[in-house]
Amino acid sequence: MLSGIVRSALMNNRRWLPAHAALRAMSSTGPTSPYTTLSVTRPAQSITQVELYRPEKRNAMNTAFWSEMVDCFNEIAADPHCRVVVFCGAGKIFTAGIDLMDMASNILQPEGDDTARISWNLRKKISKYQETFSVLEKSPKPVVVAVHGACIGGGVDLITACDIRLCTQDAWFQVKEVDIGLAADVGTLQRLPKVIGSRSLVNELALTGRKMYADEAKSSGLVSRVFADREAMMAAALEMAGEIAARSPVAVQGTKINLLYARDHSVPEALDYMATWNMSMLQTQDLMKSAQAAMEKKSPKTITFSKL
Amino acid sequence: MLSGIVRSALMNNRRWLPAHAALRAMSSTGPTSPYTTLSVTRPAQSITQVELYRPEKRNAMNTAFWSEMVDCFNEIAADPHCRVVVFCGAGKIFTAGIDLMDMASNILQPEGDDTARISWNLRKKISKYQETFSVLEKSPKPVVVAVHGACIGGGVDLITACDIRLCTQDAWFQVKEVDIGLAADVGTLQRLPKVIGSRSLVNELALTGRKMYADEAKSSGLVSRVFADREAMMAAALEMAGEIAARSPVAVQGTKINLLYARDHSVPEALDYMATWNMSMLQTQDLMKSAQAAMEKKSPKTITFSKL
Amino acid sequence: MLSGIVRSALMNNRRWLPAHAALRAMSSTGPTSPYTTLSVTRPAQSITQVELYRPEKRNAMNTAFWSEMVDCFNEIAADPHCRVVVFCGAGKIFTAGIDLMDMASNILQPEGDDTARISWNLRKKISKYQETFSVLEKSPKPVVVAVHGACIGGGVDLITACDIRLCTQDAWFQVKEVDIGLAADVGTLQRLPKVIGSRSLVNELALTGRKMYADEAKSSGLVSRVFADREAMMAAALEMAGEIAARSPVAVQGTKINLLYARDHSVPEALDYMATWNMSMLQTQDLMKSAQAAMEKKSPKTITFSKL
């Protein structure tokens, strides 16, 4: 009988393994092929875990990272077996931000025959780097990000493009770009003011480059929960992801899409879009299944939803 | 002489009673004709109190509710004797949200000869249900909402469309829609992120359906004050309403209209609208009356303003 | 040798003194020519301090104030020697707001042959008064505002147009306009909801005119830091200004401009603008200088940036 369960589990595993990337189950011991900077695993059904995986380099963002993120999250967006993502960093800290050594030539030695052409090429590059974090939003699967230790520079750009932010008590955050002579151009200046409630604080962080610690991150709303250590945080992140994964993917992904739409539109515009969205999405079997379970006081985890 | 005062008061009372709805004074013992789900009273001059009144059904939102709200607040908008609204729930909790039993057929069995036509009809219904809460904003009279006990699902849609939110220490809030298989489509996803300061928290609530208690509601800014119990809260709500009602209705209602305009526009757009609004509104006698009272250190309550 | 240093310092001083305004160094003992309501000093290199200076009138905003602010900040915007502004109030409180006595005729006795023409003139006046605070945003130099004691009416309009807000423990804030019969029309209704995280609180303040004290100002995010007294606050404000002034002006001013752009646009729009902005701004020598200092663990204060 045991072997039957195992076999079934394996088949299940096989079924939810995306075709084009090798996902390693349950543990992360290094980057996952085809990635050199990311480790992608499936810690539980319907949950994909993405880990920044250059611990020896403090997860600094090198040239490979910027394009691997796009590939990784495009794949996640298309993967019907993934309903939610947990994003974290391997090693001692979440990320040291941009890998200046590796990236310097990209930024400091731009190509082009004159200033206009250098500008033209720089704009293409900036747009491409922006896409690295925008894919987190473009994928309709919610992303729970779990930050421990330092989250510096590009790390802040990254986490503000995630949906739910958690951190450990020892975490700190730093909008570092101003210290190296540039206005942060891959998302922080655009998203940070829309995810926390104090504009004075946003300006202080962005203009002075000072560190913000876990307590202030919590009271300002940057993170919604703080944990004693990485282990506790990861357990909570996976539990939260489990809650999300247990709910109707039609409901969950429609919620993410409409929350992002609402951020960028007026309330009347967003209500109109919502009605136009739900005129079809309410015609899902998930609604009947969920409503019935709710009335019967059953957990959503007991329901089987079709893939989306 | 006393009788003269009484008579005059009665006549005054009569004068500020709206023509088309019977308002019962000072106590709420059940729905007010012509409503079956709302109790409408006038606890003090210029203050209208609207109470969800299906206590035996935990103030669940049934079919009647959705249209009664529209009638009720359209009437309030047109009633020159009302300057501010206090909104609350009768019985043990604020509201259990949508009355699934009563509403199921509306949502689960939509009409139409094919998917397009079902969608067409669903869109009309969603838009109509959205209007149930949008009337709270379209009426220029500020709405102070006082929440005790549970505020679930549609209840969150409702309170985010109010202007000022108060709650009791035992209150809790739940974005329930994701649990029954749909993206919240009557206002929560559109308004919640614009009334509280932590986007991470908004996403957590909307994607997991977890409860949020009074303390977090206060620290996140959903409510601006928490009270020990319903009695203390209602006393404070009425006092606050009294403060608002005592001020110039030209100032108060212009403030509400322009605060909502500002929410949905850029700062320069909103400044332009404000200037265009006030070019006439500054030509009110209320300004002179108020300025004079302010200089004489008199309370606004001593001033008599013309009806608006 | 000492004399050489002094001479050089004096020459430096002379060099960074703007041509068209007399800046008094290090102390503020009264309004600075050509101003009657503002004192403008240079407490440290690259830092301009602007002080409301009618202490005997509780820094009330009289007719002169509204235009002096525009002149002052236009000059600051054009002054290459200023990289950051500290804004504060002289005397016992920050400001009592509008000087009703002085301004009454402007507002209460508008000119014009009929209502339309009076409205026309009022609109021009309101737009002009709005400009008084909008110049704080239009100048690309960050403004750190330090509030002690009372900040009333127009004071709230003023500080919400600044970038970073600090206050003392004894500070309080009051949206006073509703008390004198008008909707606040020079910025508070437009900016306050975008700088703090609780809309319920914004509405409460704007509709009731109640005072908000330092603790609530901090927890709501209106200010990002609270200090024991004015002295401690001013020291911290100058230190913070020093941090900002030490960083690349290309980075700092580009950050301010793009943060304001992001406030008024969707995230995708703001990202596009950012990329178009930085395609030239990344071609600054400041980037190389700053990156090198960062790698060498040197303070930004050791770097000399070209004027901007």
Added chain:
Amino acid sequence: MLSGIVRSALMNNRRWLPAHAALRAMSSTGPTSPYTTLSVTRPAQSITQVELYRPEKRNAMNTAFWSEMVDCFNEIAADPHCRVVVFCGAGKIFTAGIDLMDMASNILQPEGDDTARISWNLRKKISKYQETFSVLEKSPKPVVVAVHGACIGGGVDLITACDIRLCTQDAWFQVKEVDIGLAADVGTLQRLPKVIGSRSLVNELALTGRKMYADEAKSSGLVSRVFADREAMMAAALEMAGEIAARSPVAVQGTKINLLYARDHSVPEALDYMATWNMSMLQTQDLMKSAQAAMEKKSPKTITFSKL
């Protein structure tokens, strides 16, 4: 056998007669109950004809007109038997515009205790009058307007809110409002620039009040066709309406809704909305029916579509 056909026709007629308004078939000899200014008929299946019907007053827009339009087009929007509207004027001209005699008190003697309150009431009135023409857009049924003779003042506001404009060779158009001392406030200034291609012409018409004749109306794009006389125009209008009525109402009404959405949004915004709209609307049987007919080279008129 003939009687059978007649009976069937009558029954058909009965079926498409809306419940709440008496529609007279095939001829228009006066206003239709409950209207005093409009004649509503059904000249052919699925086509509703609305006629301005105060010929003895040159179809001037009196007090009744402004609310009857709203009732009429709300009814049309809800009437499943109407798929397209032909709008025209009875008598010698299309319309002389506002009935100044009848409306003067509304505009020239507004109520209110002070300027602010008069303004408040005027704003409500203007908004209400704007709604009179906006209903033409809010109804998803396309409106073909046929203009003969004069189309003055409010007439231009009206026709610019219609979808397709036709006129006779003797027609002329006049933005009259500037002649009576006001900026046109019920639609012309907002819609005229968006329906014709020359902004110089729009400004000329609106600022000088000069007449524009049929040829210029055609060359500027205000109308898309000009006819020799009213008879020829009405025949063509009905034929065009017949073409529209023969097509899938899902396609036709979705087209109108998305064309209006595109007018008020950027191309990327409008494309997104369109995709969200059609994700359900493509699931209509009409698509299969229409595609099959198209492949079989059959006229759309041979297809029976479900009501919408």
Added chain:
Amino acid sequence: MLSGIVRSALMNNRRWLPAHAALRAMSSTGPTSPYTTLSVTRPAQSITQVELYRPEKRNAMNTAFWSEMVDCFNEIAADPHCRVVVFCGAGKIFTAGIDLMDMASNILQPEGDDTARISWNLRKKISKYQETFSVLEKSPKPVVVAVHGACIGGGVDLITACDIRLCTQDAWFQVKEVDIGLAADVGTLQRLPKVIGSRSLVNELALTGRKMYADEAKSSGLVSRVFADREAMMAAALEMAGEIAARSPVAVQGTKINLLYARDHSVPEALDYMATWNMSMLQTQDLMKSAQAAMEKKSPKTITFSKL
């Protein structure tokens, strides 16, 4: 008695002469002090004529021109005696566009210590040059522009910011910027597509720099009237200006402001603004005066309106 009339006329003249610029009446024989590139005259009551006046340089736009335009139109905006502007060019052609010789150093040799600082300074310059034409829109007085001969480069930027465009049969237009290696950055690319009806034509003109002659300018809607020669055009321009000047300035200027608002907003937004605008502007005596004259079939020219 005649002398009395003359004296009174002179005094009237004197009264409507703006304080800070010497306007020469009825003829234009050269630039008007304090301008070196513009001739400003008053050809008839309430009409200001502005003439490009460097005929020997084909009215090329030199350094002085860009700031004189701003001064000139700010003055016009504030001048209560001006109700409408006629804009034209002295000499053989309307304008040859930018004076490359005079302007070259501004554009080709920008200042700044590095690319970022050069960019910073260039942006300020471009914004300043854009303002040169935007003042035409910011002044609420309508501008009728009359073009003869060539209208090249900056000339197209200029005329697209005017309200009504007229030209002679020999006029031609050329978007010249692409020929000298830059994207037109002072208005043409932004305004031209919004003033003519063919986007294909706009693109053709802007991308190839080809000339467009009067016939195509008329058929595309760039101009609304074409005249045989300059004399006929100027007579018509002044007659048209006379028609505009004869109408209520409240109506005329409110029309211009709302037409421009409508260009840049959705129809519902623009309707809302219009209602908020007219709630005060309808309270003008001009309405009664105009309505009465209209009913009495009198010309607007017989009415005396208060200054605005």
Added chain:
Amino acid sequence: MLSGIVRSALMNNRRWLPAHAALRAMSSTGPTSPYTTLSVTRPAQSITQVELYRPEKRNAMNTAFWSEMVDCFNEIAADPHCRVVVFCGAGKIFTAGIDLMDMASNILQPEGDDTARISWNLRKKISKYQETFSVLEKSPKPVVVAVHGACIGGGVDLITACDIRLCTQDAWFQVKEVDIGLAADVGTLQRLPKVIGSRSLVNELALTGRKMYADEAKSSGLVSRVFADREAMMAAALEMAGEIAARSPVAVQGTKINLLYARDHSVPEALDYMATWNMSMLQTQDLMKSAQAAMEKKSPKTITFSKL
């Protein structure tokens, strides 16, 4: 010596051949590898010609077409040797529009376990098909489209996304979608109203599906030039493309990008973006080269610009 020139030309040719697609020079005899529906050639230096190449199927748009277009124009966008595109159709007509036979299963038999999931998949498909034409805009190289014979359905979606439209005297255009039961969802409803000047005509075409012939296409502004036959049109298209290719690519591509930006934004927004764009782009050597050539009355064709 001649052979030297030839060899050099060949080498030049080789140099501007993109690495990843085989371009056949000067003639188009069939689809170009890797495409099966498009023929891509280089008729002259810096000009890429893209031809719909399924003449035996009347260039109907089959499954392959929708993705080949994206690949093709992404490649064009990245190809520094291409400065302008000429787009046309092989065979008897431009295109018959969608290939219903080939595409039917995509649209008529969408996949998904319930209506919500079918909708989800349809939305992804529609978005993907929209991208097929949006790439024409996203590539900064201008596209001149030359239409002969019929341009039906998807053909109209395609050409409205091009920059300049030309046609032959025998061309006709048809918004066909309404005939097959759907609202046109890949661009026509969004772009057609923004490229022609008569909204009445747009609505007529979209709601009735009637044909529009060359004359009306010209007078309405859809095309800016009409030619006697395909040969004359192609010669003119290539000449026009030659004019564009001869000008500074910095100027040309910046013009296209800013014209599209202006379409989707208000004038002040677009001016701000333009200034921010040109602050770097004016620092091009092209400006000096072009200005010099212009002053020397030399053709732009004599200038050599660096690649972009």
